[in-house]
Amino acid sequence: MIPIKHLLKMGVHTIEIDGVPLKVSVADCAAVIDWHVNDMKIIAARSNPSVVGLDLKSRLRAYTNTNLPVYNYQFLVLCVGDRCLIVYLDHLDCFPDSLIGFLNDESVCHVGVAINEGNCRMLKHKLLSSQSLTKAGVDVGELVARVLGKSCLLTSPITLLAREAGVNIGKQEDFMDGTKAASKFYAKFLSSAEVKDLAKDAFRCYKIGHKLLSSL
Numbered sequence: 074m075i076p077i078k079h080l081l082k083m084g085v086h087t088i089e090i091d092g093v094p095l096k097v098s099v100a101d102c103a104a105v106i107d108w109h110v111n112d113m114k115i116i117a118a119r120s121n122p123s124v125v126g127l128d129l130k131s132r133l134r135a136y137t138n139t140n141l142p143v144y145n146y147q148f149l150v151l152c153v154g155d156r157c158l159i160v161y162l163d164h165l166d167c168f169p170d171s172l173i174g175f176l177n178d179e180s181v182c183h184v185g186v187a188i189n190e191g192n193c194r195m196l197k198h199k200l201l202s203s204q205s206l207t208k209a210g211v212d213v214g215e216l217v218a219r220v221l222g223k224s225c226l227l228t229s230p231i232t233l234l235a236r237e238a239g240v241n242i243g244k245q246e247d248f249m250d251g252t253k254a255a256s257k258f259y260a261k262f263l264s265s266a267e268v269k270d271l272a273k274d275a276f277r278c279y280k281i282g283h284k285l286l287s288s289l
Contacts, residue, residue, distance in 0.1 A: 080105050086268045090276050091242050097157040097268050101164040101261075109158045110171045116154045117181050122286035125175075126152035126279025127185035127210060130271055150275040151175075157272045164261055176210070183210040184282030186231065186274050213278045220285045231277060238281045243273075 075083075084099035100106045117123045130148040149160040160172070176183065188210045217234045218226040226237060235242045263271070 077102075077104050077108075081108060084263075086263075086265045088265055088269045088272070090269065090273055091280070093155065093276075095152075095155050095157055095272065095276065097159060097272050099159045099161060099263055099268060101161040101166065103165070103167050103169040106158070106160060106165075106169050107171045109156075110169070110175050113151060113153050113156055113158060114175060114178075116156060120154065120283075122283065122289075123181045124153070124279055124282040124286060125181050125183050126150075126275040126277070126282065127176075127183045127188065128271075128275035128278065129185070148271055150271055152272065152275040152279045157276060159263075159268065159271055161261070182282060182286060184213050184216055184278045185210055186213060186278060188212040213281055216282060216285060220289070231274060231281075235277060235281055238284050240277070240280050240284050242277055242280070 080100075080102055086097045086099070088095050088097055098105075098109050100109060113125070117125055128148075128150040129146055130150065131146045146162050149162055151158045151160075175181070213231060213234055214227050214229055217229075217238055218224055221237060223237070226234060229237075232242070
């Protein structure tokens, strides 16, 4: 077993998204996740408004007898300020209470891609949790539509949502659609390019959420 003090130094990537340098940690150990969640809670508490970007990345697992796709959640991504945490659900030893508590913290607005009852219900099953994971979260499309008073934006792509919110982001081809399964299977140990690919949507949800809630 690798001691925690060494695990904390592994899986750490310094990347840049939309010109912003970010520190991204990839974790599949509950004790390491505890440490990072506590750090993110402090950052979120000091921020006004208190916003966390959230994304779920999935991959196609199989097809049912009626040819319907079955997806498996592979990653949970959280971003606040210049910090991001990628939780590798496929390899997680156990899901820490600290993370469930953070996801349910009603003092924090979790803004994410495809945050809906269906996805949160599947994630709740994955975590074997009896707690709701929706009460502190809002889909980025719903937030933009509600704040700007434009119902037509409810199901818009994140590129359009960012433009409507006045958030400067990268080119359209830089985006991964968070409502669909990831197009490839990610290895257990991620490269910096893969980390950047996974963190983009959550970080941009954070930027959009922070910009809109700051305007109120």
